[in-house]
Amino acid sequence: MENNDKLIIGGHEFTSRFILGSGKYSLSLIKAAVEHAGAELITLAVRRANTKEHENILDHIPQGVTLLPNTSGARNAEEAVRIARLARELGCGDFVKIEIMRDTKYLLPDNAETVKATEILANEGFVVMPYMYPDLNTARDLVNAGAASVMPLASPIGSNKGLATRDFIQILIDEIDLPIIVDAGIGRPSQACEAMEMGAAAVMSNTALATAGDLPMMADAFRKAVEAGRQAYLSGLGRVLVRGASPSDTLTGFLRD
């Protein structure tokens, strides 16, 4: 099954459906985290990579893994665009995860500015993966702006609180024809599994791993959970549960033709 079930983002194929964050743990653990998570995409903050030679995060990311630089620190579309361009100059490739926050307390994304930045960067040939608050109208705007995926938050970033926005993410999964990648707030493998059962295309996590006692082991657990959730989704089980049970006597049995 796995071989045929590819995650396609902006024309690029991935086998793994777990995207790994890199920001909150020792650089020396990145390699082990990638391997145990089976991750093929890893995010990194451009501002963090903007360092001199002493110890650059870029040097710790194994070959063959696709970099997903993020624009954290951007407060509006203009800043996000500048950071994305810098990522390209730094050799991070064409993928970019747009993060625009006007609030330093909850780090909630600014949907309107995100749409603006998506349009500009998509036109410049970036594979744009916008982080957003799960709102259907914004998601549609992002599709029109040229996004390659949509990344709704599950709960406040770093909170490990799980799928607080479950119903709204489900709406995006049902209505948007792009990969919906659940990002932020996924605190445990079971939550990642649930997101995948709902039909999410992938899950991203950072804090849940960074705060684990044994990071590589937790990475392994997430990989398994994401795979299990995906299988459950493909098998159809998850959707039955989400939509509720069917009555045993049909309501339309009285119809005669």
Added chain:
Amino acid sequence: MDNNYIFDSEGLSEEALKRKHKLENDPSCRTDHMKHMEGQDRIKSDIFDKVMEQFNSYDPAAYTAKDVSRALQQSTIGVEEFKALLSPAAEPFLEQMAERARIETRKHFGNTVYLFTPLYIANYCENYCVYCGFNCYNKIRRMKLNTEQIEHEMKVIADSGMEEILILTGESKAMSDVKYIGEACKLARKYFRMVGVEIYPVNVEDYKYLHECGVDYVTVFQETYDNVRYEQLHLAGHKRVFPYRFEAQERALMGGMRGIAGSALLGLSDFRKDALATALHMYYLQRKYPHAEISLSCPRLRPIVNNDKIDPLDVGERQLCQVLCAYRLFLPFAGITVSSRESKSFRDGIVKIAATKISAGVSTGIGDHESKYTGKENPDEGDEQFEIADSRSFETMYKDMSDEGLQPVLNDYLYV
């Protein structure tokens, strides 16, 4: 009249000595510290009143173990819970507070610890603050680095590996004006990824200018939020104006700065009340300017000249730790900086619980980085503002932090 605060007044003229004694002994000759001086911006803000109201009404002794216990059971620590956690009643709960603080710090910052170094470029000062070694009546070697010297210092620091710098001056607009500081900051942008300033409070236009010079972070210490005590400690100079200093961070944000930091100098007044006001000051600013990155420092008085005359209200390491844990629980997302005034053992411990940023390779003198870093003698150095307790170099600090299981971060910032 007695010479109240300075033991060494040899260098002062008769007239200066007389004025100094008058300032110390006759409050009526001092200016109104609650009134702005000419040329100082007055901004419309409700933050001052909010913080002062909380400061004045807070009675740390009124809280009980039950209040603290209840506070620790809440998922979100609000203002009332924070007050309980700062109270003496919370001292027996320190370990519990530390455990929870550690979790919050990890959630928001992971295992990262940011490193920076301060650079003092001038130590001229026009203020008379009785507890400070830089004060205008103190006979110290005064110095102001010229462009060439500043660049030399920056090169020495940058070569050590440091990428974030905090530029400091004494508080003298005449000797180190905003243009001079701005030029230093432009130079700093050449050698460092991130530039902050800790200088005398300035007007919005000046902050705007400094921002254009490459500065994005402004630190101002209120020293104490107890305005009666403030009046007794800051006898002359621009710093005497309590509300103008209080509003500095807000003016910095209005001038386009990304981040602000502040603190009281714990020990000048009741440190629990000052800690409350410090955190609330930043808290209300972030509520009003949600994009602002806020950061707290936690300087406490260390042995200095006139220690006995000032009567510092002692803040031990346990109390400081309590304050920092309470800060972390109330403001989980805020940066917390612990300076080299604190010992190695304290800093190594507190970065695992609540602090997110520490200095390394520190000198509080002027123009002495090369001699401090390499041992090369330089007769042309200005005196230090205070003694430091943790003199670890950048390299040692980087290694020590890594050995502690933390990830040192030299830069996590872009000037955009």
